[in-house]
Amino acid sequence: MKLFALAACLLAMSQFVGCYSTAGTSAVLNHNTGESVLFEGNTTLRNRIAVTAVTYDKVASGMNRVNFQLASQVQKEIHLQYRIAWFNSEGMEIDGDSRTYRPLIVQGLDSVTVTGVANSPNAVTSRIRIREWDSSH
């Protein structure tokens, strides 16, 4: 009986706790000053993936473009999702609903570069947000 109660409680708790954390790593780049800031909200993810370089330029149409280099810190393949958002000079996100999380699979100790192009000429700041994804594949 006690075992049953314990199992039921654990099962009920799992309904609230969820399966994994959605807090992740973010890197913000100001395209006017070139200043970049890194936020790491998840220690597990921080130990698995690192933002190793940020570069930026403009495409021919005049829109800002950003490249984030990500390096795996572990030997196993990791499944991530990333989203690149753009903000205007007042810090407000531009057309946020249309920015999607894209899947990214990084091989062990490999590095990849992800690129984003601004969706408006008013975009002056870019932010990448990386979150860990379900690895049960």
Place this chain on the structure above:
Amino acid sequence: MKTSVTCFLCLTSLVILTGCGGPRVYESELDRRPITSRLEAQDIRRTVEKMAESLIADDAVVAATAGQKPVLDIEPMKNRTAMSVDMKSITDSVRTRLIRSRLFRFVDRSTTGADIAIMDEQAQLGLTDPKKAIRPGQQLAAQMYLTGTLTDITTRLGRTVDHYYKFTMILKDLRSGEIIWTDEQEIRKFARREKLDR
């Protein structure tokens, strides 16, 4: 005491697990985890975003338009798969992104019937100021059009289903017939123990 605590815990758990008996409906984020190996909303959204970004960033497109805002039309993408996918919706979404970028202008052939009907009403019903009524023959001409195809390869091995999808989009110059820009989005998904009922 112990028995009553245990009973309380069991009842609480039971209430949580069973809910109130009504249907369970939840709001979901748009980019949720896949629930099938078929094409899903998040796949379409990613494809649209990638295509719009690629088009905006392409040097050849900017060179071909010589710094002007070109007038584009869309030809709905062709679906070469056995799946039912609203292909017009995909090109419509790409068009929305491109218009929001303020780099392109679009005309829409699919609404020309409505345009003519409204113009006829303005000219014939006598409700509109004749000086301000819009007459036919003044619309912009599309210089280029956007179209594409969706193809797939499905492999089934035992209870594992492997889907490969490829979106290809092109931007074609109407005058010269030249393909100005093209890009692809590949998606590969697989599932174990999934029913393939198509």
